Amino acid sequence: MKSINFLLHTQEPILATSLKGDPNSDVSYDYILGSMIRGVLINRYLKLNNIKQSDDILDSERFPDIKRLFFDASKTRYLNAYPVDNNQQRTLPVPLSLYQNKGEEFSEEEDKTVYDFSQIPIDEKEEYLPDEFSAKLLNENFCTIDENEIIIHRVKRRINIHNKRNRKRGKGTEGDGALFSYNAIDAGQTFRGIILCDSEKDKSIIESLLKSQDIWLGGSQSAGYGYVAIELISENSNLTEVELDLNTRLKEKDYLKITLLSDVILRNNCGQYASTSEVFNQYISRHLNLKKELEFKENGIYSTSLIVGGFNRKWGLPLPQTPALAAGSVFVFNKPEEEKIDIELMQNLEQQGIGERRIEGFGRIVANWLDEEAEYQVSLNKPENNQNKNNQESILLSSESLKLAEDIAMRIIRKNLDILLMNKIARTGIKRENINNTQLLRLMIVTREALFKLEEQDSKSKSIAELVKPITDLLKNLRTNARNQFKHTYLENKKIEEQITEWLQNPQDWIKLAWKSDSITKELIDDNSQPSIKIAHVSKTFDYYLALEYTFSLIIAIVKKAIKDKNND
Numbered sequence: 001m002k003s004i005n006f007l008l009h010t011q012e013p014i015l016a017t018s019l020k021g022d023p024n025s026d027v028s029y030d031y032i033l034g035s036m037i038r039g040v041l042i043n044r045y046l047k048l049n050n051i052k053q054s055d056d057i058l059d060s061e062r063f064p065d066i067k068r069l070f071f072d073a074s075k076t077r078y079l080n081a082y083p084v085d086n087n088q089q090r091t092l093p094v095p096l097s098l099y100q101n102k103g104e105e106f107s108e109e110e111d112k113t114v115y116d117f118s119q120i121p122i123d124e125k126e127e128y129l130p131d132e133f134s135a136k137l138l139n140e141n142f143c144t145i146d147e148n149e150i151i152i153h154r155v156k157r158r159i160n161i162h163n164k165r166n167r168k169r170g171k172g173t174e175g176d177g178a179l180f181s182y183n184a185i186d187a188g189q190t191f192r193g194i195i196l197c198d199s200e201k202d203k204s205i206i207e208s209l210l211k212s213q214d215i216w217l218g219g220s221q222s223a224g225y226g227y228v229a230i231e232l233i234s235e236n237s238n239l240t241e242v243e244l245d246l247n248t249r250l251k252e253k254d255y256l257k258i259t260l261l262s263d264v265i266l267r268n269n270c271g272q273y274a275s276t277s278e279v280f281n282q283y284i285s286r287h288l289n290l291k292k293e294l295e296f297k298e299n300g301i302y303s304t305s306l307i308v309g310g311f312n313r314k315w316g317l318p319l320p321q322t323p324a325l326a327a328g329s330v331f332v333f334n335k336p337e338e339e340k341i342d343i344e345l346m347q348n349l350e351q352q353g354i355g356e357r358r359i360e361g362f363g364r365i366v367a368n369w370l371d372e373e374a375e376y377q378v379s380l381n382k383p384e385n386n387q388n389k390n391n392q393e394s395i396l397l398s399s400e401s402l403k404l405a406e407d408i409a410m411r412i413i414r415k416n417l418d419i420l421l422m423n424k425i426a427r428t429g430i431k432r433e434n435i436n437n438t439q440l441l442r443l444m445i446v447t448r449e450a451l452f453k454l455e456e457q458d459s460k461s462k463s464i465a466e467l468v469k470p471i472t473d474l475l476k477n478l479r480t481n482a483r484n485q486f487k488h489t490y491l492e493n494k495k496i497e498e499q500i501t502e503w504l505q506n507p508q509d510w511i512k513l514a515w516k517s518d519s520i521t522k523e524l525i526d527d528n529s530q531p532s533i534k535i536a537h538v539s540k541t542f543d544y545y546l547a548l549e550y551t552f553s554l555i556i557a558i559v560k561k562a563i564k565d566k567n568n569d
Helices: 034-048 067-072 122-128 200-208 246-250 277-287 342-353 386-394 399-427 437-454 470-476 481-489 496-505 507-517 544-568
Strands: 001-012 024-028 076-078 098-101 112-116 134-137 142-146 148-151 158-162 179-185 190-197 214-216 227-233 256-262 297-300 305-308 322-325 330-334 366-368 375-380 533-535 539-540
Touching: 001 200, 001 375, 034 067, 034 076, 034 190, 034 200, 076 481, 098 496, 158 399, 158 533, 190 200, 200 227, 246 342, 246 366, 277 297, 277 330, 277 342, 277 507, 342 366, 399 507, 399 533, 399 539, 399 544, 437 470, 437 481, 437 544, 481 496, 496 507, 496 544
Parallel strands: 024 179, 148 375
Antiparallel strands: 001 190, 001 227, 076 190, 098 112, 098 134, 112 375, 142 148, 158 179, 214 227, 256 330, 256 366, 297 330, 305 322, 533 539
């Protein structure tokens, strides 16, 4: 098996559109798909060999190399290009069996402890885990693992606003000028791709296609997206995607732990697409030629599924959407007692992958990547300092352009905060059996008063204590009857007075938690893990006053909903 390694340096944002986001937004994957790389190289091959679009390129007699190079997954596979670490090594998806303590945030300076739940017996979790440990999935995308140390790598993203325009007139017209946004991989980042092939001849052909440094990937290439510089790596590297060889990883291990290094598309025995652990078990057992299917360890399944699609430029149509097992899923099997796992068959599985669309990078797996450790120390990768570069590029913008970039970034922040606010209101309610509408109305009126003061032009000259004073005064000066009502009324499992006080003292906390939990906004963070929107190298985030504004709106909406529900009763 021959391996071709190369680096992709993004010169412009990359739009590798996923199925996330709302109808007015295209959200990119955090990596460059193998299908995108394969498509560009097919186009280059056809041009270099003067093959017409109308030719039947799958005619093996006329074009003996094309099928083998681009359409036969048993011969060639174009793996996804994942972000690199500081040593230019390819990172890999974070295993889904890793859990952190809820509320902890990672930093470059301080290590945090995470736990591999697949290594902790269910009945020993309470004894093994620290007191007051609240388990939360390690919700990161890429990492490097060295023994018991994990380095998290985050991909920087950029949101650009566009407006739909009439192609003939070159501008938006009535009924044809809607605004939409692209959430893309930002420029100035490096990704490492791998292409696996069978022969030295195929390797030479593909390397010749990679020698041209300029390449365009993804969507909206005519709108300033997709420009990438290629750097071919001539050094020989391991054929496997992890450092340790398979014999070392399997030797004297109690379990067979398989981690997915890309999304996996499988079919069940009836030929239907299925993303279940049972179907995965059948695939693995069958390809290892085991007489009896493998058995899962008691706490051995940590997986999730997603819907994958794609786009075929030849057809000009999207590919069918199919369910798949997500990258990072972990399956832990008990080693068979009566049979021995064939090393060669397992190695072939790692090299060839499993399932469908393997030629596009789907189906990548690795056995026993994680050691049999239960604890890992995690920190953020320390990226190269690009701050000076960003500052220089920002200085080149005119004052009007800088102001426009700031305004657009702030509008995007407010749009996202509006969505998070609505979701928070929908999930939050007052347990109102012990409080009457009069007290709820008093709370709503004073909160509106505080919101009006906050919206005044000179509000930022006032202290926080002054801005929240109408609400704090109400809560402090309640009469006995009213105090008893508030005392026995709960909001988010806390006394309403305590919860509101907590929100007012730290209004940014609930917003940051919601921001990092939402499937869209969780990617929009800066190097310090703070919510951030960057437009033309101008970064904006929400300050205390904006967080306080949305906190006042949250209190008003929750109280109003409680009054409405009480009246309906």
